[in-house]
Amino acid sequence: MSSVSKNWSESRQYCKDRGADLVIIKTEVKQHFITSLINVDRERVWIGLTDINQEGTMQWVDNSTLEKGFWQATEPNNDRGNEDCVELASSLPPLNNWNDLPCSINLKAICEK
Ligand code: GN1
Ligand code: CA
DSSP, X not given: OOXXXXXXXXXXXXXXXXXXXXXXXXXXXXXXXXXXXXXXXTOEEEEEEEOSSSTTOOEETTSOBOOSOOBOTTOOOOGGGOOOEEEEETTSOTTSOEEEEOTTSOBEEOEEO
């Protein structure tokens, strides 16, 4: 996990500078694992998911399309038409803790190699 809060693009660059990328979560096992890693501090972090390329189509940073999401109730809601990047809020139930947020918000991030 990055120790500094940055916007989504800067967070992605932070990971790339370390030979990694923002985390991709395609299974329940991994979703539980990532949540448990950070919920000691109830952190909210960027993950490698965005619909910045095409509104309404969530894509992982490996360019694959989202198949299964672990969304909070009523998310993603693209609030004010301005939410294209996805956070994981670790204090919420592991299978329902994603939310879309403005990509300009500063959060910590989870990188993976
Ligand atoms: C709302 O309630 P809060 O602040 O955690 C909103 C989210 C937005 C977020 C933007 C239920 O979340 O969708 O992304 O504000 N939640 C609801 O800060 O509308
Ligand atoms: Ca939202």
